[in-house]
Amino acid sequence: MEAPEMMRIHIDQIPEQGLILEFAEKADVFPILANMMKSGECTFLSPIKTSLRAIRIGDMVEVEGHLAAVVRLTCGRCLIEYRSPLESKYALTYTRLVPGFSEDAEQAEVKLNAADMGLIYFQGEEINLHDGIQEQIVLAFPLNAVCKENCKGLCPICGASLNDRNCDCVRDSTDSKFAVLKNLKLK
Ligand SMILES: [Zn+2]
Ligand SMILES: [Zn+2]
Numbered sequence: 001m002e003a004p005e006m007m008r009i010h011i012d013q014i015p016e017q018g019l020i021l022e023f024a025e026k027a028d029v030f031p032i033l034a035n036m037m038k039s040g041e042c043t044f045l046s047p048i049k050t051s052l053r054a055i056r057i058g059d060m061v062e063v064e065g066h067l068a069a070v071v072r073l074t075c076g077r078c079l080i081e082y083r084s085p086l087e088s089k090y091a092l093t094y095t096r097l098v099p100g101f102s103e104d105a106e107q108a109e110v111k112l113n114a115a116d117m118g119l120i121y122f123q124g125e126e127i128n129l130h131d132g133i134q135e136q137i138v139l140a141f142p143l144n145a146v147c148k149e150n151c152k153g154l155c156p157i158c159g160a161s162l163n164d165r166n167c168d169c170v171r172d173s174t175d176s177k178f179a180v181l182k183n184l185k186l187k
Pocket of ligand 2: 158
């Protein structure tokens with residue numbers, strides 16, 4: 001899918017004091033997010049809003065921004081679905097010149113090396129924020145999705161959610177055994 005026009009910046013249009021942009025995009029315009037939704041990993045309940053400032057420094061464009069969205073995730077412990085805000089601040093550096101590479105160097109190699117240096121390589125007069133922002137949204141997802149910090153999860157025997165009630169199952173107290181082991185190790 002073509003990146004929406006809004007996510008492209010013509011570098012000549014960046015004024016000295018920087019260019020401020022704000023936009024809201026549906027998650028579908030980002031292929032990785034579209035796939036996450038298809039596979040049931042998450043549902044976006046809002047558009048992805050981002051505001052950013054782009055500043056041109058020679059052959060580089062520094063982009064600093066903030067993004068926010070609301071998603072529905074599945075709790076990894078009790079399996080209920082819950083709403084979760086996603087929010088993050090990001091900084092992306094786009095560059096036309098990568099140290100150690102001439103203009104006629106192999107593009108794929110220049111790109112890789114730029115990425116190693118934390119830079120995003122671009123050619124021509126335009127930068128495309130689409131991939132960079134998509135990556136930032138993916139990074140904004142929690143590593144372990146839990147509906148609440150103290151979610152008690154499911155009973156491994158009857159499957160009841162222990163957040164709602166305590167079932168009568170006799171559960172192996174793995175936690176305390178583990179604690180004993182831990183204490184032994186420390187001695
Ligand atoms: Zn939970
Ligand atoms: Zn139970």
